Each structure stands twice: as C-alpha cells, then as structure tokens.
Amino acid sequence: MLGLLSNPMNGMPIEATKAIVPLGIGLASAAFLAMKAVATPKFPNDKRIPMASLRPGDSSHDNEYNEDPNAFIKRCEEECGPFFNVFLHGFPYTVVSNPYISEVYTSGDFSHLDTFEDLTSMMAYFNTIRKSNKHNGLQTPHDIVRNILNPNLPMFTPEIAKLVEENLEQELGRCPVEKGRILVKNPFHLIHELVAKAMAHVFVGPEVAKSRQIVETFMSAAADFGEVIGVHAPTSKWRTLALRLNYKSFHNPLQKHLQVLVDVSTPVVLERRRLEALANETGVEWERPRDILQQLLDNADKYGFVDLEDVCAHILILIVISVHTTADAANSMLYYMAAFPHSMDKLFEEQQQILNDIQAEREHARQECLKKGEPINDHLDPAHDKDLPVAAVKKMVHLDSFIRESFRVRAEPLSMITNRRARRDSTFSNGYKISKGASFIINARSGHMGPEAGEDATEFRPWRFVGKAKTAIKVGPDYLPFGMGGHACPGRFMAIMELKVIGALIVTKFSKVEMQDPSKTKMALHSRLGEPIPSGLKFFIRE
Ligand code: HEM
Numbered sequence: 001m002l003g004l005l006s007n008p009m010n011g012m013p014i015e016a017t018k019a020i021v022p023l024g025i026g027l028a029s030a031a032f033l034a035m036k037a038v039a040t041p042k043f044p045n046d047k048r049i050p051m052a053s054l055r056p057g058d059s060s061h062d063n064e065y066n067e068d069p070n071a072f073i074k075r076c077e078e079e080c081g082p083f084f085n086v087f088l089h090g091f092p093y094t095v096v097s098n099p100y101i102s103e104v105y106t107s108g109d110f111s112h113l114d115t116f117e118d119l120t121s122m123m124a125y126f127n128t129i130r131k132s133n134k135h136n137g138l139q140t141p142h143d144i145v146r147n148i149l150n151p152n153l154p155m156f157t158p159e160i161a162k163l164v165e166e167n168l169e170q171e172l173g174r175c176p177v178e179k180g181r182i183l184v185k186n187p188f189h190l191i192h193e194l195v196a197k198a199m200a201h202v203f204v205g206p207e208v209a210k211s212r213q214i215v216e217t218f219m220s221a222a223a224d225f226g227e228v229i230g231v232h233a234p235t236s237k238w239r240t241l242a243l244r245l246n247y248k249s250f251h252n253p254l255q256k257h258l259q260v261l262v263d264v265s266t267p268v269v270l271e272r273r274r275l276e277a278l279a280n281e282t283g284v285e286w287e288r289p290r291d292i293l294q295q296l297l298d299n300a301d302k303y304g305f306v307d308l309e310d311v312c313a314h315i316l317i318l319i320v321i322s323v324h325t326t327a328d329a330a331n332s333m334l335y336y337m338a339a340f341p342h343s344m345d346k347l348f349e350e351q352q353q354i355l356n357d358i359q360a361e362r363e364h365a366r367q368e369c370l371k372k373g374e375p376i377n378d379h380l381d382p383a384h385d386k387d388l389p390v391a392a393v394k395k396m397v398h399l400d401s402f403i404r405e406s407f408r409v410r411a412e413p414l415s416m417i418t419n420r421r422a423r424r425d426s427t428f429s430n431g432y433k434i435s436k437g438a439s440f441i442i443n444a445r446s447g448h449m450g451p452e453a454g455e456d457a458t459e460f461r462p463w464r465f466v467g468k469a470k471t472a473i474k475v476g477p478d479y480l481p482f483g484m485g486g487h488a489c490p491g492r493f494m495a496i497m498e499l500k501v502i503g504a505l506i507v508t509k510f511s512k513v514e515m516q517d518p519s520k521t522k523m524a525l526h527s528r529l530g531e532p533i534p535s536g537l538k539f540f541i542r543e
Contacts, residue, residue, distance in 0.1 A: 222324030
C-alpha cells in the first residue's frame with residue numbers, strides 16, 4: 001500500500017508501453033499465437049440431441065432468430081424439446097432449456113466465459129491493461145464488488161439519489177418544454193450521463209468524479225469496448241483473430257481511458273496521502289474517503305495490486321462492465337413506463353405512502369426528542385423528510401416488481417453472455433451425454449416464460465411479483481438477466497438500487513411518459529443491450 005502511494009506511477013507510463021509494442025514481432029507469429037488461443041465450439045457427440053430444422057434457403061439460424069427471437073425459440077421447443085442444436089452467431093451451439101438450465105449454471109462441468117472469450121477475446125483485451133490477477137478471469141472484479149461495494153451500498157444510496165436528482169434536473173433543463181411536457185430526444189444519453197456521474201462518485205470519489213474527462217471515460221469506455229470486441233456482430237473465428245491483432249497492435253481504447261483515470265486520480269491520491277500524514281502527525285483522525293478507489297488502495301496487498309495504474313485498470317474493468325449495462329436497463333425501464341402508462345399512478349401512490357410514513361416516523365422521533373429535552377439531530381432535519389433513504393427504496397415493492405417484470409419480458413432469448421463450454425465429458429440428469437468442448441447457450445425464454453411466471457407469461461404484468469418472494473435481485477432459472485450460480489452478477493444490488501432511484505424520481509416529477517413515435521413500441525420493449533431505440537420520450541410534468 002505504501003509503495004503504491006509513494007510512487008503511484010511506478011508502472012511503466014502507458015504511452016511508453018504502447019511505443020514498445022513489438023510490432024516487429026511479425027503479424028504472422030502473432031496470428032499463429034492468436035489462432036491457437038481461439039477454440040472452435042462444437043456440438044456434443046450425443047446424437048439424440050436434435051438439430052433445429054433450417055428454413056428453406058437459410059444456411060444458419062441467424063436470420064430466423066434475428067427476425068423474431070421468441071417465435072424462433074418457440075418453434076424449436078415445439079419441434080425438438082428442451083435440448084436442440086443450432087448454428088448461431090457463426091458457431092454451433094446446443095440450446096439448453098428449462099428444467100435443465102440450473103444444471104449448466106451450477107455444475108462445475110461447464111466453464112464460465114470460455115466460449116465468450118473465444119468469440120470476443122474479452123479477457124485478453126482486459127489483460128492488456130491490468131498487471132495483476134490476469135489469470136483469474138473476472139474473479140477479482142467480482143470480489144471487489146461483493147466485498148467492498150455491496151457492504152457500502154446503504155451508505156452510497158442517499159448520495160446516489162442526491163446526485164441523480166441534481167443531474168436529472170440539470171439535464172432536463174436543457175430539453176425543450178411545451179405545454180408542460182419535456183421532450184427528450186435521446187433519453188439514453190441523458191440516463192447514461194446520470195448513471196456515469198453516480199458511478200464515478202462511488203468508484204473514484206467526488207474529487208476525481210468532478211472531472212469532465214472522467215465522466216466521459218465512464219460513458220464511453222463500454223461503447224469503445226463493444227466496438228473493439230464486437231459483441232453483437234455476427235462473428236467468426238477469423239473475425240475474432242482480426243480483432244485481437246487490431247487491439248493488441250494498433251487500436252486499444254482501454255489504454256486511453258486508463259491514462260485518463262491515472263492522470264486525474266494521481267494528484268488526488270497524493271493529496272489524500274498528504275492529508276493522512278498530516279492527520280497522523282497532529283494526532284487527528286483522518287476522515288478516510290469511502291470510495292472504491294480509496295478502499296482498493298487500502299486493500300492493495302489483499303488483492304495483489306502492483307501500483308496505482310493497476311488499481312485504475314481494475315476500476316476501468318468495473319466501469320466497462322457496469323455503467324453501460326445499468327444505463328441501458330434504466331433507459332429500458334423508461335420505455336416500459338411509456339408503454340404501460342397506467343403503472344405510473346400506482347407507482348406514485350406507493351411512493352407517496354412510503355414517504356408519508358417515513359415523514360410521520362421522523363416527526364414522532366422529533367417529538368420524542370423534544371419531550372426528553374434532547375436536541376434534534378441533523379439527521380432528523382425536516383428538510384430531509386422526503387429524501388430517498390435505503391429504507392424507502394427497499395419498501396417500493398411495486399417498483400421492484402415493475403423492474404423485475406421488465407427484465408423478464410425484455411430478456412434476449414439466446415444471449416451470448418450465457419455461453420458455457422463443457423470442461424469434461426459429463427451427463428445431464430435426463431441422460432444426455434455431453435462431450436468435453438461442446439458449447440451451450442441458455443434458452444432464457446423457457447425460464448422466463450415458463451409456468452413459474454404464472455398466468456399470461458408472455459404478457460407484461462407490472463405487479464406480477466408483488467407479494468411474492470421474487471424481487472428484482474433474486475436470480476434463478478426463471479429470471480436470468482444477471483445470470484445465476486457462482487458467477488451471477490454481483491453488481492445487481494447496485495444496479496437495481498440505481499434503477500429504483502431513477503424510477504422513483506421520474507414518478508415523483510412526471511405523471512406520464514409517452515413515446516414520441518409509438519410505432520416503435522414493440523421494438524423498444526424488446527431492444528437488445530445497447531441497441532438504440534429510434535424514438536424520443538415526452539415527460540409530462542406532474543402538477
Ligand atoms: C442492469 C445492469 C447489469 C446487468 C444486466 C448485468 C448483467 C450481468 C451478467 C448477465 C453477468 C454474467 C453472469 C454469468 O455469466 O452468469 C454479469 C457479470 C458481472 N457483473 Fe453485472 N450486470 C449489471 C450491472 C453490474 C454492475 C453495476 C456491476 C458492478 C458494480 C456489475 C459487475 C459484474 C461483475 C464483476 C460480473 C462478473 C461476475 C463473475 O464472472 O464472477 N454488473 N453481469
């Protein structure tokens with residue numbers, strides 16, 4: 001830890017690292033190495049697993065899937081049952097449906113991220129910036145979120161709520177208003193900005209987060225990443241090779257973002273160190289910042305970080321994973337509010353009830369203080385009676401159900417992130433034999449639309465989960481937006497909290513959200529991660 005702070009730049013400067021990238025290594029040998037690393041997925045040997053039929057004229061299932069994913073899967077399920085082979089995204093996969101989904105997620109026989117890595121080179125790309133923990137995949141980011149971020153969420157929640165509210169007002173203030181309606185032409189951009197600023201505050205602290213360059217890095221790192229690894233484009237082994245060569249030798253936007261993080265945080269870290277030393281000298285307790293940057297520096301030995309640059313690289317990986325996904329989900333929530341406008345009244349009513357109850361409890365506590373002749377603490381200041389404390393966010397069960405239901409309905413039926421590869425020969429509980437190296441993709445539709453969802457599984461029913469032990473963070477085969485099992489997204493607690501804060505603010509300020517172009521409703525409700533929705537939103541100011 002001391003070593004880290006005494007020389008925060010003791011890693012090689014990034015520009016210098018780039019300069020010595022051995023272009024002379026020769027593209028041929030680089031191509032050879034890269035090709036060795038890219039394995040081709042294959043079907044299991046068990047011939048009982050049927051191949052989904054191809055439409056006349058199609059050579060893969062891509063076109064039919066892309067035209068209507070749910071209709072395609074439904075047809076395959078009816079034709080083949082819960083297991084079937086498909087050619088998708090340029091590769092052969094076995095689709096696994098319920099009731100066998102849990103076996104893939106919880107068995108040690110299926111590797112996490114391997115196939116995804118072959119298609120995208122994501123980890124290899126991350127490893128171009130981090131110096132430690134290169135061989136444990138996403139385990140260190142997972143541990144950071146679980147051990148450092150999640151326990152501090154109750155503390156971050158009111159800060160996030162305040163930031164989101166301030167920025168929402170600021171951003172909406174720039175949009176045209178007509179007859180009590182605010183037109184937001186690009187809602188994703190607005191939400192992205194709010195989420196990026198809130199996440200920056202949590203990850204790197206207010207001093208670093210106030211830099212515009214930092215906010216831009218928080219906003220663009222994931223998009224640059226997606227462009228380089230090409231998550232949505234139809235892929236092939238050769239395309240993956242070309243991508244690897246490109247970012248290893250020529251164009252690596254993560255390096256640029258890392259440089260920004262290091263440049264802006266270095267003086268802040270040095271100043272914190274000075275204040276800490278001063279406090280120690282004078283015997284005063286230093287108020288240790290609680291952001292993730294500080295906590296990672298304090299725990300550098302535990303996580304094996306090499307220097308500040310390495311700490312920033314791990315933060316950058318978290319930024320790539322968390323900001324765009326959360327902003328995308330929050331944006332989608334707004335379109336669901338627009339498509340199901342009657343939900344807004346119920347959400348508002350619930351919120352008012354909760355805030356009134358909290359206000360009454362606080363008033364009671366104030367009266368008790370007065371009776372006992374005790375001073376009223378700052379935290380009971382009536383000015384904060386309608387703040388959004390963690391307790392209020394937790395009580396919003398209708399909002400929680402609304403969010404879970406929108407994730408359930410929107411989920412991409414066969415998402416690339418659900419890929420798993422068999423590490424060894426194994427057998428499913430139905431007796432199907434799986435050969436080592438076979439690749440699987442999860443049929444989320446079969447879980448999300450199965451009997452567990454209850455009646456009208458294909459419909460959006462916003463209060464479906466009210467009164468049930470199925471909150472928006474509770475993963476399972478019937479709810480897979482965050483995966484499940486040991487690698488389920490550890491950031492879902494923060495993501496859902498942010499969605500609730502944003503949803504609650506929207507409901508407080510607006511009585512209705514409307515799509516500028518209602519003909520895009522179906523597309524908006526089923527948009528995939530990062531897919532632009534070609535319609536603005538109109539927000540009706542609550543009177
Ligand atoms: C709505 C927003 C989000 C969605 C939809 C989402 C979704 C996912 C999914 C599907 C996975 C893969 C799970 C698997 O392979 O089984 C994942 C992994 C992960 N997510 Fe999230 N995520 C979101 C937000 C966040 C946030 C805010 C953070 C951090 C603050 C985060 C941190 C991570 C980490 C570290 C992993 C890797 C887990 C591992 O491999 O062990 N995510 N996320």
